[in-house]
Amino acid sequence: MISALKAHQIKLGAVISADGTFASSFGNDGEAIKAAQTGVALSDRSHWGLIQLKGNERLRFLHNQTTNNINSLKPGQGCDTVFVNSTGRTLDLATAYVTDESIYLLVSPNRRQFLLQWMDRYIFPMDKVELEDSSGKYAIFTLIGPQSHSVLAKLNLDPLIGQPLNTHIQQKIDNSLVRVALGSGLALPGYTLMVPMQEALTVWEQLVNTGVTLLGNRVWEQLRILQGRPVPDYELTEDYNALESGLWKAISFEKGCYIGQETIARLNTYKGVKQRLWGVKLSQCVQPHTEVILEDKKVGILTSCTETQEGAFGLAYVKTKAGGEGLRVTLGEQTGELVSVPFLTHEYYQPQKTQTN
Structure with a gap:
């Protein structure tokens, strides 16, 4: 049975996925991706x-x-x-x-x-x-875009400006107590809201009434490829380690033992990262698993691809020795160029220390 939240989203133009778990699109994909990049968009990530x-x-x-x-x-x-x-x-x-x-x-x-x-x-x-x-107990709503703080201001919420990423506090939207966290899950400004499921429809309506642009999962997928966020079954598999995946910001090299720590520490110490995840500008979209070719030799593999208004864009693992940003390669019958993506880093990341009074 479809939930009250999903029924409301359908009234707002949502096309719901075949399994009924998320809104694939609100029929405004071009507007939504622009809002996430220059304004503010609202995404329902409750299926996470x-x-x-x-x-x-x-x-x-x-x-x-x-x-x-x-x-x-x-x-x-x-x-x-x-x-x-x-x-x-x-x-x-x-x-x-x-x-x-x-x-x-x-x-x-x-x-x-x-x-x-x-x-x-x-x-x-x-x-x-x-x-x-706790997946069924909370709805997860995400505000994405440089104007996300304005939505919180309209709802009299603390925008957490100046705080470290993923800082979170409980705040009230009307009578609904929600957890508001700094960060959109992408390399774009935003906030993630954790909302008790019984309050989900009320909070969603309050957010919509601020004038946000609704964003479906299809645009989220486009954004995460453009931003370079890797996901399981595509970029995150047991074929690749966390350093190859560009997730250095999520790794502590000072902490003690953890599962996989010895391998990751050794790769960092001895510069043993043999391949890296890059963005790829493409002449046309090609299927994941297409080989990346340089001078008639396989140097990598495409993992994801999407069409955008600016053209096709993908993510690919490429051998470190083959080259990096600016490298021109062939994928099937298409040509591509490796580019950096904002979500990923390829070297040790030293987080900035926050000042205390």
Whole structure:
């Protein structure tokens, strides 16, 4: 049975996915992508997974499971972090939000059940850690674009200006208590709102009434390719490690042991990254898994591709020794040029320290 929120979105022009879990489009794709880049757009990401970690050892446990320094986080802080296997190969890119009572972990739509089972394997009888699938308890709404703060201002919310990425606080929209986090999940300004499901329709209507442009999942997919955000089954697979995937910002090289840490540390120390993920400007779109060719030799593989108003654009892993930005390559019958994308980095990232009074 379709939810009240989805029924309302249909009235607003939404085309709902075949499985009924998300709005594929609001019939305004060109307008929506422009709004995300220059104004403000609203996306419903409630089909993403939300895992809650409870118990006194929750920080230590997630710290040992993923690449970032979870132990350093205080309530109200958050970070992106990568799940990797024992050889540093990527499983998922997640965002952790730490509260006084728990950690909320926002994960990719197709990784919720996998990660629940993955983490459960490492919980031993004496561990003070509990996992809970909270995906059905909260709606996830994301404001995307440089004018996102204006939406919060209209709703009398704190825009968290000047705070580190993924900082979050609970605030009220009318009588609805929501968690507002700094960050859109892309390399674009924005906010992610975690809303109790019983309040989802009310909060959605309040956000829509501020004049935002609605953005469906099809445009989200376009944006994440243009921005370079890797996702499971495409860029994040057990064929690639987290450094090759350009997720250096989500990796701490100072923390202690975690699953896959030895491999990642060795790759960094000895400059052993043999391939890197790049954006590719294309003459026309080509299918994922198309080989990237340089001088009649295979140097990489295309992982994603999308058509945009400016032309085709893709993501591809390319051997480091072949070259980087500006390299011209062939993909099938099409030509392409490697370009940097804002979501990814290819070297050690030293986060800026926030000033304290």
